[in-house]
Structures are given as C-alpha cells and as structure tokens.
Amino acid sequence: MNILIIGTGAIGGFYGSLLAKQGATVSVLARSDYAQVRAHGIHIRSAVPAVGDYHFRPARVVRSALELDEKPDYVLLCVKVVAGADRAALLKDALGPATRIVLVSNGVEIEDEIAAAYPDHALISGLAFICVTRTAPGEIWHQAYGRLALGDYPRGVSPATLALCQAFEGSGIPCATSEDVVGARWQKCVWNAAFSPLSVLSGGLDTHAILDTAEPLVRAIMAETILISNALGHPLPTDMVEKQVSSTRKMPPYKTSMLLDHEAGRPMETEAILGNAVRAGQRLGLDVPHLATLYGLMRLVEARAASH
Amino acid sequence: MNILIIGTGAIGGFYGSLLAKQGATVSVLARSDYAQVRAHGIHIRSAVPAVGDYHFRPARVVRSALELDEKPDYVLLCVKVVAGADRAALLKDALGPATRIVLVSNGVEIEDEIAAAYPDHALISGLAFICVTRTAPGEIWHQAYGRLALGDYPRGVSPATLALCQAFEGSGIPCATSEDVVGARWQKCVWNAAFSPLSVLSGGLDTHAILDTAEPLVRAIMAETILISNALGHPLPTDMVEKQVSSTRKMPPYKTSMLLDHEAGRPMETEAILGNAVRAGQRLGLDVPHLATLYGLMRLVEARAASH
Incomplete structure (x- = not known):
C-alpha cells in the first residue's frame, strides 16, 4: 500500500x-x-x-x-x-x-x-x-x-x-x-460548535469552567447543531446533549484545540466548524441564532487577530 | 439646593x-x-x-x-x-x-x-x-x-x-x-447591548471594526432589544437600527466603556445591560437568543477574569 x-x-x-x-x-x-x-x-x-x-x-x-x-x-x-x-x-x-x-x-x-x-x-x-x-x-x-x-x-x-x-x-x-461519515461529522460538530468558540470567546476557559458558568448556553448551541444534522437526514439521538454534557464533565478539564490555535496565533477552524454549520442552517431555512451569534463573534476575534 | x-x-x-x-x-x-x-x-x-x-x-x-x-x-x-x-x-x-x-x-x-x-x-x-x-x-x-x-x-x-x-x-x-425615562433607557440599551459585549468578546475592537465585520450581528442584537422594549410598552421607531448603525459609522471609531472597564480589570455592567435585558425578554416570553448568547459569553469572560 x-x-x-x-x-x-x-x-x-x-x-x-x-x-x-x-x-x-x-x-x-x-x-x-x-x-x-x-x-x-x-x-x-x-x-x-x-x-x-x-x-x-x-x-x-x-x-x-x-x-x-x-x-x-x-x-x-x-x-x-x-x-x-x-x-x-x-x-x-x-x-x-x-x-x-x-x-x-x-x-x-x-x-x-x-x-x-x-x-x-x-x-x-x-x-x-x-x-x-x-x-x-x-x-x-x-x-x-x-x-x-x-x-x-x-x-x-x-x-x-x-x-x-x-x-x-x-x-x-x-x-x-x-x-454515514457525514453524520459522524455532524455528531462531532455538536461538541465542537459549543466548546471551541466558547473557549476562545471566554478568553481561555477550559471545558469544566465553561460548563460551570454557561451550561444552558452549551446546551442551546448543541441543540441547534442537532437540528441542522437532523434536517440534513443525519438524525442524532435526542439524549445526545445530555450525554455530551455529562461525558465532558467526566473527562479531565481541557482546553480545546481551537483555543490552543488562538493562543498560538495560528488560524482557527471557524469556517469549517461554525461557518459551514450556519450556512447549512440558513440553506435549510432553519433558525440558528446561537450559532450565528458565535460565528459573528469568532469573525470579530479573527478580525482583531489580523489587525495585530 | x-x-x-x-x-x-x-x-x-x-x-x-x-x-x-x-x-x-x-x-x-x-x-x-x-x-x-x-x-x-x-x-x-x-x-x-x-x-x-x-x-x-x-x-x-x-x-x-x-x-x-x-x-x-x-x-x-x-x-x-x-x-x-x-x-x-x-x-x-x-x-x-x-x-x-x-x-x-x-x-x-x-x-x-x-x-x-x-x-x-x-x-x-x-x-x-x-x-x-x-x-x-x-x-x-x-x-x-x-x-x-x-x-x-x-x-x-x-x-x-x-x-x-x-x-x-x-x-x-x-x-x-x-x-418616559424607562423607554429612554431601553433606547440607549439598543446600542449598548450590541456594541459593548461585541467590543469585549472580540478581544478589543472599536465600533467601526465591529461594523466592518459583523454588521448583520449588530443589527440582529439591536432588533431583539427593540422587541423587548416594544413589548414592555416603550415603542421604539422601526428605523432605529438603521439610524444607530449609520450614526455609529459617522462618529469616530471608539472603544466602548465596557471594553475600557474590561481592559482595566474593573467590573463590567454585564448584568445591568445584558442580564436585565435577557431576564425581561424571558419574563415576557420573548425569544431573544442573540442577547442570551452574548449574556452567557459575557458571564464566561467574567468567570475567566475572576480566575486570574
């Protein structure tokens, strides 16, 4: 091979x-x-x-x-x-x-x-x-x-x-x-779309600190991502939010790779994770305001990084 | 006197x-x-x-x-x-x-x-x-x-x-x-609820840089704030978003006071501006996901600042 x-x-x-x-x-x-x-x-x-x-x-x-x-x-x-x-x-x-x-x-x-x-x-x-x-x-x-x-x-x-x-x-x-690898991507995105931008936008919090302060927001973001995946024909289990939150609490606290990229001044996967999710939602006529807000904010963070 | x-x-x-x-x-x-x-x-x-x-x-x-x-x-x-x-x-x-x-x-x-x-x-x-x-x-x-x-x-x-x-x-x-000073507060909040958190969450952008990258997000946040004010009986003019965006573009670019507070390590008016707006929206049964996302993120930023 x-x-x-x-x-x-x-x-x-x-x-x-x-x-x-x-x-x-x-x-x-x-x-x-x-x-x-x-x-x-x-x-x-x-x-x-x-x-x-x-x-x-x-x-x-x-x-x-x-x-x-x-x-x-x-x-x-x-x-x-x-x-x-x-x-x-x-x-x-x-x-x-x-x-x-x-x-x-x-x-x-x-x-x-x-x-x-x-x-x-x-x-x-x-x-x-x-x-x-x-x-x-x-x-x-x-x-x-x-x-x-x-x-x-x-x-x-x-x-x-x-x-x-x-x-x-x-x-x-x-x-x-x-x-259904496309469905697997959406499944992974449910976690990433929440924790990756929140770790960056919070100024550097780890997964546990994010959940301690903003669990309802994490859940709302996950729910919107699941909505898109379902509408695309990649149904995700209804208890997925629950499972992802509890498994994240059980894992050691850690910094997302998007945060590590940001802290190191490297480009971030904003478009691949959030931009593409928001565009898919809009194409499908879905209301995804939490994702859209995060996407807009991440673009501001990138604009700020580019101006330095 | x-x-x-x-x-x-x-x-x-x-x-x-x-x-x-x-x-x-x-x-x-x-x-x-x-x-x-x-x-x-x-x-x-x-x-x-x-x-x-x-x-x-x-x-x-x-x-x-x-x-x-x-x-x-x-x-x-x-x-x-x-x-x-x-x-x-x-x-x-x-x-x-x-x-x-x-x-x-x-x-x-x-x-x-x-x-x-x-x-x-x-x-x-x-x-x-x-x-x-x-x-x-x-x-x-x-x-x-x-x-x-x-x-x-x-x-x-x-x-x-x-x-x-x-x-x-x-x-x-x-x-x-x-x-109607309460209505005047909501009118001022329309601007503040958008630019104040965006300046902090972007990592320090001024008003013009925010508009250059995220004008649709600014407009969505303003629209939700107007929705709350209207529901409370303090109607705001429908062209207010348009006017606030164009007057902000005409003013010199500047950093919000919330950003200056954050940079100086002082407490921010998160609860007075965003927290109270979100709670009013929820009390009225309104859907205000953009404001709720910003509020959750600002609480994360405060948690991060408190941990330092």
Missing part, C-alpha cells in the same frame, strides 16, 4: 507513522518542516502505552508530489480547513487515475469543494478523535485518544476504505469505518 | 462639579479617593470649550452620610450597576424624609431594586450620554458629549425633577427631562 501524506503537522505525521509502522509505504509532502523531516524523520512520543515512542522515517520526503516516482494509492490530506487555504490545489500533482483522496480534518461540509474539483476520484472522509500536538519540527507528542473514523463521501464504505482502515490494525490506535 | 453625590468616579465628580459651578451646595461621599478629594477637591479638564478646565471644591467631603449636618434635597447615586454592589445600602444614611433619589447609571430595569427599598422616596432615573474618565484620584478628563436625561420613575416629570434639570442651565452641558 502506497500512501502520501500531505501536511506533516500533528495529525498527518501521527497517522502516517502508524501506517508505516504497520508496513505501508508512506511518503510525506512537507512544507515548513521539510529540512528537519528530510534529514531526521519524525519522532513520536505517546502517552498511550500501546503506541509507545518510536521513530518514523518516511519512504520519501518531498516538497512537491511531482518528485514522486509513482502516484500513491491513497493521498491523505491532513491540513486544517481554514479561511484562505486552497486544499484542492494541494492535491493537484498527487493524483494518479486510481488514487483515492482521504480527508482527515475537523468540521462539517468540508468535502464538497474537493469532490467538485476531482469528481473522478474516490473520496474518503475521515475524522480523528485525538489529542496530539507538534511540539517542534519533526517532533510529535500524542497525549490521549486517537480513534479514526473513515467513510466514503457522501455515504457508504467501499473495499478501498475498508482496506485503509485495516492497515491501522495492530498500530495501537483503532480505526472504524462509518456508513 | 443641597446635593449629595455618592460615588466620586468620572460621572459623579463631573455632574456634581457642574451643579456646584452653577450655585448648588454639593457634597460628596467618597471611598477610595477620599483623602485626595478631601485635601484637594477634584480637577476637571474638558475638551468641550463651554465646559472648560476648572476646580471643584465640594461643600463637604465625607466617608459616611452620617457626617453631614443636614439631609440633602437630592442624592445622586453615581455608581455603576455591577454584580455584587449593594446600591440600596449606599443610600441608607443619606435620606431625609424629603430627599429625592437620583440614579445616574447605565442599564435597564435598574430602578426596581431601589424603589422597593425606599418606597416613600421620589425616585428620579437618569441617563448620561458622555465620554468622561477618571484619570487619577481627583482628576477627571471630559472627552466629549455630556447630555443628561432625567425623568421620574416609572414615568412623568415632577417639579423636583424639572428643578434639578434646570440647575444645570449655563453649565455648558444640556439636561433634558424625559416623560
């Missing part, structure tokens, strides 16, 4: 390393980390014993997919969906006639742009449930979790998707296929 | 000084600024030529109203309405049988607490449209505007209110009476 990872941040480096460890031929297309990764590969440290500490030496480290001798079976696009990023352009030189595109990123309704640009390619949509950070060029720290969910876009599980999932077997990290 | 000012911040010091300049006997009850004001009075510098630069030497500077030889005709309570402040207690020792209570502060529905505590006293509600700051103990800088609106609570204009208004004549600052 021949794989190209585009983006050697935490997500791309980590999942690429797992596939390599299990025997796949994994090359990486690197940008800012190119020199370091080319010379030394990527070092992974994990708090999960089944994953452990190890070194990932990619088959090839390239700056452009044109440098590769053959086109990959799968290209994993592991870049954040942020305003101004041209994801379709990143894929252009990597695709052979049979190459499957795999999107591993947060957010909802992030597939259409790629499906429209490459209508003849199989498109696999992926969600990572993980705490992982890039601590330095070529250094990845895996703190917790890691489950990957993969499914065909817009729906179903093809043999190629199943095969990719199976390639993770034995890596210490579970990969599950999803017949 | 014998007047006691409670609170020698920017608002109390400024309006008290105007009344003294026009011939009233004005004493002040000071807390943190007591020593400075007792020894040196208050110095006012104004960017408005008709006001000018001058010195205000109060008739008496006291720490407690019990130190006064006689009860005042009017007591002006010039403190911000913030969570945890017991405003009724501040008035307790200042009231003789004929003393009128004058509230000069921001927010909506801030009168009931005082009316309930002192049902036998005339209650005058006042709104200041002004940019004024206390730059140091005993130092006030008047940047712009200054119009004061006074009316009886809950409605009407009594001779005593008119007399207080007339006492400002010649001071360089206009005072107008309002037959």
Whole structure:
C-alpha cells in the first residue's frame, strides 16, 4: 500500500507513522518542516502505552508530489480547513487515475469543494478523535485518544476504505469505518460548535469552567447543531446533549484545540466548524441564532487577530 | 439646593462639579479617593470649550452620610450597576424624609431594586450620554458629549425633577427631562447591548471594526432589544437600527466603556445591560437568543477574569 501524506503537522505525521509502522509505504509532502523531516524523520512520543515512542522515517520526503516516482494509492490530506487555504490545489500533482483522496480534518461540509474539483476520484472522509500536538519540527507528542473514523463521501464504505482502515490494525490506535461519515461529522460538530468558540470567546476557559458558568448556553448551541444534522437526514439521538454534557464533565478539564490555535496565533477552524454549520442552517431555512451569534463573534476575534 | 453625590468616579465628580459651578451646595461621599478629594477637591479638564478646565471644591467631603449636618434635597447615586454592589445600602444614611433619589447609571430595569427599598422616596432615573474618565484620584478628563436625561420613575416629570434639570442651565452641558425615562433607557440599551459585549468578546475592537465585520450581528442584537422594549410598552421607531448603525459609522471609531472597564480589570455592567435585558425578554416570553448568547459569553469572560 502506497500512501502520501500531505501536511506533516500533528495529525498527518501521527497517522502516517502508524501506517508505516504497520508496513505501508508512506511518503510525506512537507512544507515548513521539510529540512528537519528530510534529514531526521519524525519522532513520536505517546502517552498511550500501546503506541509507545518510536521513530518514523518516511519512504520519501518531498516538497512537491511531482518528485514522486509513482502516484500513491491513497493521498491523505491532513491540513486544517481554514479561511484562505486552497486544499484542492494541494492535491493537484498527487493524483494518479486510481488514487483515492482521504480527508482527515475537523468540521462539517468540508468535502464538497474537493469532490467538485476531482469528481473522478474516490473520496474518503475521515475524522480523528485525538489529542496530539507538534511540539517542534519533526517532533510529535500524542497525549490521549486517537480513534479514526473513515467513510466514503457522501455515504457508504467501499473495499478501498475498508482496506485503509485495516492497515491501522495492530498500530495501537483503532480505526472504524462509518456508513454515514457525514453524520459522524455532524455528531462531532455538536461538541465542537459549543466548546471551541466558547473557549476562545471566554478568553481561555477550559471545558469544566465553561460548563460551570454557561451550561444552558452549551446546551442551546448543541441543540441547534442537532437540528441542522437532523434536517440534513443525519438524525442524532435526542439524549445526545445530555450525554455530551455529562461525558465532558467526566473527562479531565481541557482546553480545546481551537483555543490552543488562538493562543498560538495560528488560524482557527471557524469556517469549517461554525461557518459551514450556519450556512447549512440558513440553506435549510432553519433558525440558528446561537450559532450565528458565535460565528459573528469568532469573525470579530479573527478580525482583531489580523489587525495585530 | 443641597446635593449629595455618592460615588466620586468620572460621572459623579463631573455632574456634581457642574451643579456646584452653577450655585448648588454639593457634597460628596467618597471611598477610595477620599483623602485626595478631601485635601484637594477634584480637577476637571474638558475638551468641550463651554465646559472648560476648572476646580471643584465640594461643600463637604465625607466617608459616611452620617457626617453631614443636614439631609440633602437630592442624592445622586453615581455608581455603576455591577454584580455584587449593594446600591440600596449606599443610600441608607443619606435620606431625609424629603430627599429625592437620583440614579445616574447605565442599564435597564435598574430602578426596581431601589424603589422597593425606599418606597416613600421620589425616585428620579437618569441617563448620561458622555465620554468622561477618571484619570487619577481627583482628576477627571471630559472627552466629549455630556447630555443628561432625567425623568421620574416609572414615568412623568415632577417639579423636583424639572428643578434639578434646570440647575444645570449655563453649565455648558444640556439636561433634558424625559416623560418616559424607562423607554429612554431601553433606547440607549439598543446600542449598548450590541456594541459593548461585541467590543469585549472580540478581544478589543472599536465600533467601526465591529461594523466592518459583523454588521448583520449588530443589527440582529439591536432588533431583539427593540422587541423587548416594544413589548414592555416603550415603542421604539422601526428605523432605529438603521439610524444607530449609520450614526455609529459617522462618529469616530471608539472603544466602548465596557471594553475600557474590561481592559482595566474593573467590573463590567454585564448584568445591568445584558442580564436585565435577557431576564425581561424571558419574563415576557420573548425569544431573544442573540442577547442570551452574548449574556452567557459575557458571564464566561467574567468567570475567566475572576480566575486570574
């Protein structure tokens, strides 16, 4: 199995390393980390014993997919969906006639742009449930979790998707296929649409502090997100709000990745999570004022950050 | 006319000084600024030529109203309405049988607490449209505007209110009476409920930057505030949103006083502006999700500030 990872941040480096460890031929297309990764590969440290500490030496480290001798079976696009990023352009030189595109990123309704640009390619949509950070060029720290969910876009599980999932077997990290990966995105978005902007807009509160002061607001945001998902034909269980609130209370308090991005001055996934949710709601004629307010505020925070 | 000012911040010091300049006997009850004001009075510098630069030497500077030889005709309570402040207690020792209570502060529905505590006293509600700051103990800088609106609570204009208004004549600052001062509060709140929280939650944007990025959100918040005011029997003109947006664009860009409070680590008027508006909306059975979202977020910002 021949794989190209585009983006050697935490997500791309980590999942690429797992596939390599299990025997796949994994090359990486690197940008800012190119020199370091080319010379030394990527070092992974994990708090999960089944994953452990190890070194990932990619088959090839390239700056452009044109440098590769053959086109990959799968290209994993592991870049954040942020305003101004041209994801379709990143894929252009990597695709052979049979190459499957795999999107591993947060957010909802992030597939259409790629499906429209490459209508003849199989498109696999992926969600990572993980705490992982890039601590330095070529250094990845895996703190917790890691489950990957993969499914065909817009729906179903093809043999190629199943095969990719199976390639993770034995890596210490579970990969599950999803017949309705779009619904899985909405399900993840229910949590993200509430906690991610609230952590940023509050000025840096963790998940528990948010619930202690604003649980009714968290619930109202979750309910609106569920409303959209249901209207789109991806029904979510009615007790989902209850479950997400109580499981968040049971988990240790933590800062969302959107907050960490904001504090580090990196772009945030505002459009992928909130912007796309609000646009979906409006397209469907739904009233989503809590989400719309958060989206407007996050755009103000981004305007403020851009003016500094 | 014998007047006691409670609170020698920017608002109390400024309006008290105007009344003294026009011939009233004005004493002040000071807390943190007591020593400075007792020894040196208050110095006012104004960017408005008709006001000018001058010195205000109060008739008496006291720490407690019990130190006064006689009860005042009017007591002006010039403190911000913030969570945890017991405003009724501040008035307790200042009231003789004929003393009128004058509230000069921001927010909506801030009168009931005082009316309930002192049902036998005339209650005058006042709104200041002004940019004024206390730059140091005993130092006030008047940047712009200054119009004061006074009316009886809950409605009407009594001779005593008119007399207080007339006492400002010649001071360089206009005072107008309002037959519906509660409606005037809601009218001011339409602007405040939008720009004040947005300036804080955006991380510090001025009025123009807010409009450049989030004008639809500003309009939605204003519309909800108007909805509440109308339901309470204080109808606001339908083109008010339009007028407030265009007048804010015409004024120079500026930071709201709530943002200045937040940046200086002072308590914010969240409850007086947003909390009371949301509670009024809920009491009336109105749907005010934009205001509710902002209120929840502002409470998170306050929780974050309190944890530092």
